[in-house]
Amino acid sequence: MSKRIQAKDVDVYYGKFKAVEEVNIDIAPRTVTAFIGPSGCGKTTFLRAINRMHEVLPGAYVEGELLLDGENVYGSGVDPVSIRSQIGMVFQRPNPFPTMSIRDNVLAGYKLNGTKLNRADSDAIVEKSLRGANLWNEVKDRLDKPGSGLSGGQQQRLCIARSVAVSPDVILMDEPCSALDPISTLAVEDLINEMKEQYTVIIVTHNMQQAARVADKTAFFNIQGIGKPGKLIEYDDTNVIFNSPSNQQTEDYVSGRFG
Numbered sequence: 001m002s003k004r005i006q007a008k009d010v011d012v013y014y015g016k017f018k019a020v021e022e023v024n025i026d027i028a029p030r031t032v033t034a035f036i037g038p039s040g041c042g043k044t045t046f047l048r049a050i051n052r053m054h055e056v057l058p059g060a061y062v063e064g065e066l067l068l069d070g071e072n073v074y075g076s077g078v079d080p081v082s083i084r085s086q087i088g089m090v091f092q093r094p095n096p097f098p099t100m101s102i103r104d105n106v107l108a109g110y111k112l113n114g115t116k117l118n119r120a121d122s123d124a125i126v127e128k129s130l131r132g133a134n135l136w137n138e139v140k141d142r143l144d145k146p147g148s149g150l151s152g153g154q155q156q157r158l159c160i161a162r163s164v165a166v167s168p169d170v171i172l173m174d175e176p177c178s179a180l181d182p183i184s185t186l187a188v189e190d191l192i193n194e195m196k197e198q199y200t201v202i203i204v205t206h207n208m209q210q211a212a213r214v215a216d217k218t219a220f221f222n223i224q225g226i227g228k229p230g231k232l233i234e235y236d237d238t239n240v241i242f243n244s245p246s247n248q249q250t251e252d253y254v255s256g257r258f259g
């Protein structure tokens with residue numbers, strides 16, 4: 001079930017270094033949001049704060065409130081593992097477990113959280129997830145072959161199948177197409193368009209055409225200089241950000257004057 005994400009005055013730190021400052025954003029369910037902005041402005045850092053992946057680094061922490069349908073993701077007693085199964089993540093480079101079969105890759109989230117599934121249930125999850133990732137027809141006859149035998153684009157869709165298999169509410173994608181050829185990129189973009197029916201999707205992208213193609217909303221982040229924290233400058237409908245932004249920094253960035 002797609003859920004709302006809200007950040008209230010969120011700061012994200014690597015030890016003493018504040019990488020992202022005072023993010024306030026309200027992301028509606030069943031939408032695709034693109035995070036754009038120049039290198040180092042904190043897009044990935046903020047993305048990883050949303051599902052508590054950030055804190056796996058020593059000394060890394062988050063201040064402020066991050067809410068999933070009103071519940072604080074960082075609330076006391078909240079298990080980060082359960083947050084990561086509700087808020088799935090797809091990374092820049094496809095990272096299927098190379099020696100695991102396609103089928104076991106899809107089921108990896110269940111293995112990791114110790115859920116035992118009978119054959120009928122696991123078959124149903126594998127088929128539904130691979131269909132959801134638009135990969136079923138390409139792999140249904142080789143489910144027991146290793147995930148590493150797929151093309152890069154297929155591997156990325158396998159990673160998407162793996163993240164949707166555990167029925168998350170939100171999917172975070174960190175430049176999911178940066179290692180893919182144009183055809184595979186279009187396949188993943190088509191999939192993102194379909195995914196918003198079921199999930200809240202957030203995608204970090206350097207490709208403004210991609211943001212314009214897939215995102216309902218766009219968040220522009222910026223940084224004032226090296227060593228300064230990144231900030232969310234403007235968040236609005238994608239066509240407003242690209243055609244009539246209210247902030248001059250956004251205007252300069254989307255029109256290619258810097259970044």
Ligand SMILES: Nc1ncnc2c1ncn2[C@@H]1O[C@H](COP(=O)(O)OP(=O)(O)OP(=O)(O)O)[C@@H](O)[C@H]1O
Nearest residue numbers: 014017019037038039040041042043044045046057
């Ligand atoms: N593991 C880390 N330890 C310390 N600082 C880090 C770490 N990862 C990132 N940073 C710093 O945090 C800031 C934000 O980095 P981040 O990767 O979030 O930016 P980004 O906008 O995603 O950049 P890019 O578009 O280049 O991927 C940068 O100053 C970066 O050097």
